Amino acid sequence: MKITVVGTGYVGLVSGVCFSEFGFDVTCIDNNKSKITDLQRGKVPIYEDDLERLMTKNMHAGRLFFTSDTGAGVKDADLVFIAVGTPSKSDGSADLSYIYGAVGDLAPHIRKDATLVIKSTVPVGTTRAIKNFLLKKGVDVEVAFNPEFLREGAAVADFLRPDRIILGVESIKAEKALARAYRPLYMLSIPILFTGLETAELSKYAANAFLAMKVTFINEIANLCEKCGADVQEVAHAIGLDKRIGELFLQAGPGYGGSCFPKDTCALSTFAKEFGVETPLVDETIKSNNERRSKMIKKIMDACHNDVKNKNVAVLGVTFKANTDDMRDSPSISIVDYLLKEGARVKIYDPSFSEQAKNIFKGVYWSTTVYDNCNDADIVVILTDWAEFRAVNLRELRRRVRNPLLVDLRNIYTVPEVKATGFVYHSVGRSLLNE
Numbered sequence: 001m002k003i004t005v006v007g008t009g010y011v012g013l014v015s016g017v018c019f020s021e022f023g024f025d026v027t028c029i030d031n032n033k034s035k036i037t038d039l040q041r042g043k044v045p046i047y048e049d050d051l052e053r054l055m056t057k058n059m060h061a062g063r064l065f066f067t068s069d070t071g072a073g074v075k076d077a078d079l080v081f082i083a084v085g086t087p088s089k090s091d092g093s094a095d096l097s098y099i100y101g102a103v104g105d106l107a108p109h110i111r112k113d114a115t116l117v118i119k120s121t122v123p124v125g126t127t128r129a130i131k132n133f134l135l136k137k138g139v140d141v142e143v144a145f146n147p148e149f150l151r152e153g154a155a156v157a158d159f160l161r162p163d164r165i166i167l168g169v170e171s172i173k174a175e176k177a178l179a180r181a182y183r184p185l186y187m188l189s190i191p192i193l194f195t196g197l198e199t200a201e202l203s204k205y206a207a208n209a210f211l212a213m214k215v216t217f218i219n220e221i222a223n224l225c226e227k228c229g230a231d232v233q234e235v236a237h238a239i240g241l242d243k244r245i246g247e248l249f250l251q252a253g254p255g256y257g258g259s260c261f262p263k264d265t266c267a268l269s270t271f272a273k274e275f276g277v278e279t280p281l282v283d284e285t286i287k288s289n290n291e292r293r294s295k296m297i298k299k300i301m302d303a304c305h306n307d308v309k310n311k312n313v314a315v316l317g318v319t320f321k322a323n324t325d326d327m328r329d330s331p332s333i334s335i336v337d338y339l340l341k342e343g344a345r346v347k348i349y350d351p352s353f354s355e356q357a358k359n360i361f362k363g364v365y366w367s368t369t370v371y372d373n374c375n376d377a378d379i380v381v382i383l384t385d386w387a388e389f390r391a392v393n394l395r396e397l398r399r400r401v402r403n404p405l406l407v408d409l410r411n412i413y414t415v416p417e418v419k420a421t422g423f424v425y426h427s428v429g430r431s432l433l434n435e
Ligand code: UGA
Pocket: 121, 148, 149, 150, 151, 152, 153, 208, 211, 215, 248, 249, 250, 251, 252, 253, 254, 255, 256, 257, 258, 259, 260, 261, 264, 320, 321, 322
């Protein structure tokens, strides 16, 4: 079976590499020629655990190819996956121009017996609209929708061992082609659900919106914990042990960011309205998450008695979460900007050494270790939950800072362990009585 993947971003590249790991011949297409040249040389453009190893292995095995020539990449494929971006437009809706651009480009080349599979996250109705778009061009191929549930930083593991696969299809032919592509997962007893196109499309948005709501819910409970003497981590553990709730995605923090939750919650709310349906819970999630950033700024400023002018602020972690170099919609952006505007001298250490971050933050200093970053700091602020921060020797850190003040927006440490080192400690959702 020959598989082609159009788009070599997080989703497309990981999917292409992992399908080749399943043993299929895979061609990945991207119209960015320099990216394709890098990929042909084995250079992985994203920060993703285990991707480079699998990519190199499968290129050497002769079953993974990269090209910017759409015709050559598509003409022999049995399955063509579309995995291009669907970013937010200014009105919150999903921008489908890349997807229609890609489908238009491949239309003259796709085989009549091939199946075109949309993997990009698209509003309900889009896959059917793409089918009609192709029919108008005289191209009658099967279409299907196959949402991705890959977390950045764990995308390879999520692809190779997913919780489930959802396949929106309209014919036995498409069902058979996709069942073949995911056959290695059948052997692992991973649930594979065949649904209609609309169900598969909505399942993707519903999953992300639900998880975004879960994060927002625990952040709201964290606010209450701070006032009433409770500890949000213990509350999260206590409720999470109820199987109906589950423990995952109950980590309080600075609010969700990234390229998915913010974009997908807005798109869901927007296209639901087009169907005449209100989604007040999703709307409130978006609003509450936006407000969370100001709350976090207030927490930092309160800890510094509203004065950061000429103070050394040591920021630890700026990516939207750990194990990625992705800065898209990271809570750190508004927080660091605010501190700079207030006259702080900001030093940043992020284990990904994110180039994106270097392009975003101007007028900051960059460090190569946690300890160097905290030399002479008046305040240390943790914004991302990198595992490396958990192993930090707090006594050593205490020796290096000028003023022992630690604001931890990811609850990396326990209150007693930090207090024992002499730091004044502010975290999230733990009673102020403890701080
Ligand atoms: C998310 C979903 O988890 C994936 O299943 C989905 O495929 C992907 O979006 C997508 O649509 O492409 P991702 O954006 O990589 O994946 O990141 P998550 O690990 O889900 O985290 C999202 C945000 O929530 C981060 O800012 C993270 O810090 C925050 N978060 C997550 C919390 O604040 N607390 C938690 O307990 C969990």
